[in-house]
Amino acid sequence: MNIVVAMKQIPDLQQIRIRNRQPVFDDVPLTIGDIDKNALEAAVNLKEGTDANIIVLSAGNEDVEDTIKEALAAGADEAFLILDDDLEDAESSQIATILAAGLKKMDDVSLILFGEGSGDNYSGQVGSRVAELMDLPQVGYVSTIEVNGNVAKVTRSLEDVEEVIEVELPAVISVMAGINEPRIPSVTQILKAGKKPKEVLELDDIEIDLGAATIETNSNLAPESDRKKIVVKSVDELVEKLTAENLIGR
Amino acid sequence: MAGVLIYSDKLNLALELITAGKAINDEVTAVAINDEELAKGLANAGVKVLSVANEAVNVADTAAVASVIKELAGGVKTVLLASNRRGKELAGRLAQKLGAGCLTDVSSFTVNGDKIECQRNALGGATVATQVIVSDKGVIAIAPKSFAPAGEGSGSIELVSLDVSSKVKVLEVKAKSADAVDIEAAEVLVVAGQGVNSQDDLTDIEALAKKLGGEVACTKPVATDKKWLSEERVVGLSGKLCKPELAVLLGVSGQVQFTVGIRDAKTIVSVNTDENASMNQLSDYVLTADLHEVVKDLNSKL
Numbered sequence: 297m298n299i300v301v302a303m304k305q306i307p308d309l310q311q312i313r314i315r316n317r318q319p320v321f322d323d324v325p326l327t328i329g330d331i332d333k334n335a336l337e338a339a340v341n342l343k344e345g346t347d348a349n350i351i352v353l354s355a356g357n358e359d360v361e362d363t364i365k366e367a368l369a370a371g372a373d374e375a376f377l378i379l380d381d382d383l384e385d386a387e388s389s390q391i392a393t394i395l396a397a398g399l400k401k402m403d404d405v406s407l408i409l410f411g412e413g414s415g416d417n418y419s420g421q422v423g424s425r426v427a428e429l430m431d432l433p434q435v436g437y438v439s440t441i442e443v444n445g446n447v448a449k450v451t452r453s454l455e456d457v458e459e460v461i462e463v464e465l466p467a468v469i470s471v472m473a474g475i476n477e478p479r480i481p482s483v484t485q486i487l488k489a490g491k492k493p494k495e496v497l498e499l500d501d502i503e504i505d506l507g508a509a510t511i512e513t514n515s516n517l518a519p520e521s522d523r524k525k526i527v528v529k530s531v532d533e534l535v536e537k538l539t540a541e542n543l544i545g546r
Numbered sequence: 547m548a549g550v551l552i553y554s555d556k557l558n559l560a561l562e563l564i565t566a567g568k569a570i571n572d573e574v575t576a577v578a579i580n581d582e583e584l585a586k587g588l589a590n591a592g593v594k595v596l597s598v599a600n601e602a603v604n605v606a607d608t609a610a611v612a613s614v615i616k617e618l619a620g621g622v623k624t625v626l627l628a629s630n631r632r633g634k635e636l637a638g639r640l641a642q643k644l645g646a647g648c649l650t651d652v653s654s655f656t657v658n659g660d661k662i663e664c665q666r667n668a669l670g671g672a673t674v675a676t677q678v679i680v681s682d683k684g685v686i687a688i689a690p691k692s693f694a695p696a697g698e699g700s701g702s703i704e705l706v707s708l709d710v711s712s713k714v715k716v717l718e719v720k721a722k723s724a725d726a727v728d729i730e731a732a733e734v735l736v737v738a739g740q741g742v743n744s745q746d747d748l749t750d751i752e753a754l755a756k757k758l759g760g761e762v763a764c765t766k767p768v769a770t771d772k773k774w775l776s777e778e779r780v781v782g783l784s785g786k787l788c789k790p791e792l793a794v795l796l797g798v799s800g801q802v803q804f805t806v807g808i809r810d811a812k813t814i815v816s817v818n819t820d821e822n823a824s825m826n827q828l829s830d831y832v833l834t835a836d837l838h839e840v841v842k843d844l845n846s847k848l
């Protein structure tokens with residue numbers, strides 16, 4: 297049984313600087329989205345005590361080959377990568393098409409895991425699009441997963457209720473942020489990661505038509521912020537300032 | 547059908563979608579699935595409702611719901627969904643079925659000719675992107691509370707039957723422990739971050755919120771990892787976007803996914819032991835101190 301975990305390479309958001317309201321990506325290291333790491337951790341937990349094999353699936357530019365080592369160190373058994381510098385700015389619909397093409401090249405896939413949203417765009421479309429392209433059932437915002445033969449019992453956590461759902465496998469499952477504590481790989485695991493099998497394809501190898509872009513971005517700017525940034529030395533001073541602004545003691 | 551089709555299984559959100567839909571096109575049609583109450587509520591807001599009655603379609607089955615909406619979408623150009631969890635999950639699937647472009651978490655839009663220029667947070671909330679769907683059809687998921695609910699009107703209900711099969715079964719639906727707080731409506735928020743030592747400290751923090759005439763809110767890890775407070779109280783990208791008059795942040799580091807939810811506050815106070823916390827750059831008043839001491843002090847002085 298193969299468990300596929302789809303992971304997205306993103307810039308480390310904490311290191312993006314804003315200059316003239318524009319995000320600056322120079323020298324920002326690349327990483328994998330946090331929720332994707334939750335999805336991988338869920339796969340590693342499911343694998344325990346079974347002979348399941350975890351394949352990390354990713355599409356992106358050439359840097360992914362390096363970024364994805366983090367996932368191989370943290371428990372994925374192999375990587376399936378579709379890399380092309382044209383994919384750098386690809387949108388959700390295009391990435392979904394490519395991931396589905398990759399999945400169609402794999403055998404015996406029972407679960408395809410995603411995070412509820414990527415770390416950078418957080419739009420949450422790709423998992424749902426892949427489920428449609430593969431004609432598979434899906435459950436999103438999942439907090440627990442249990443596999444019993446050819447069905448999975450999962451909990452979908454909505455804002456007001458939790459749904460316990462039985463879904464036929466294969467299925468696409470998107471996990472909620474923070475459902476587990478992703479393991480931090482040891483040095484040995486990191487060293488071993490480099491030796492794990494990797495299949496690297498280019499766009500030409502999967503022979504798909506990326507299709508026209510469906511989204512245009514007119515602008516992407518940081519909102520203007522003009523905070524006072526007044527340093528107060530004591531609680532008394534804070535109370536005095538807030539009272540002067542009529543924010544307390546009304 | 548040239549107009550807009552809207553769907554959410556929650557009446558309050560569907561009513562907001564009607565308002566959003568009317569901003570795009572006068573002709574708004576709503577969908578209700580196995581829910582007569584919802585159909586009536588929507589018809590009372592003055593729109594035509596396509597009411598599907600088919601026990602095989604469970605709203606928990608995203609694939610089945612997407613099939614239903616695709617069937618009903620006919621010639622419409624734009625489908626509006628709610629950007630709650632259910633709606634976001636559906637958005638991608640429906641868009642793929644329709645061959646449509648899709649934007650989720652849209653907080654506002656401007657109609658410019660035949661283009662709908664949508665605003666949504668990007669880069670974890672560090673930026674606001676203006677994006678347009680350029681494909682023939684579009685699916686837009688609108689963030690809750692971005693539009694006022696539609697008022698009363700007289701609409702109609704048309705019953706439709708469709709053939710759909712399902713591969714998921716709902717075994718049980720459990721209510722989450724109810725927390726009726728509405729932090730978006732609060733004028734004052736006291737926000738507990740991970741700098742708070744223990745759940746016991748929340749007692750003093752709640753007392754402070756009360757004295758300030760506000761509510762206690764929190765950062766995400768305080769709710770999802772520590773489970774000290776309900777998810778209803780989370781401020782930020784995956785929580786609530788709040789605009790209080792005063793926000794007092796206690797031990798909050800200020801990562802973008804959080805700040806996006808508080809940046810529209812009128813006045814922000816940051817209490818943090820770290821004078822270089824990123825939150826301090828986005829605050830009006832900065833107090834470098836142990837929050838526990840500060841809370842005690844404030845409680846005795848107010």
Ligand SMILES: Cc1cc2nc3c(=O)[nH]c(=O)nc-3n(C[C@H](O)[C@H](O)[C@H](O)COP(=O)(O)OP(=O)(O)OC[C@H]3O[C@@H](n4cnc5c(N)ncnc54)[C@H](O)[C@@H]3O)c2cc1C
Binds near residue numbers: 803
């Ligand atoms: C896709 C995605 C969505 C997310 N959505 C959200 C969201 O909606 N909301 C959200 O909050 N987060 C969200 N996050 C998580 C976010 O990235 C941060 O991890 C989180 O906001 C950090 O919370 P914090 O500031 O409480 O904790 P920390 O970052 O751990 O900061 C704790 C702070 O407390 C200070 N401190 C420690 N002790 C004391 C003391 N005694 N007195 C005073 N100060 C002290 C420290 O100096 C530090 O600055 C999201 C993340 C992702 C990837």
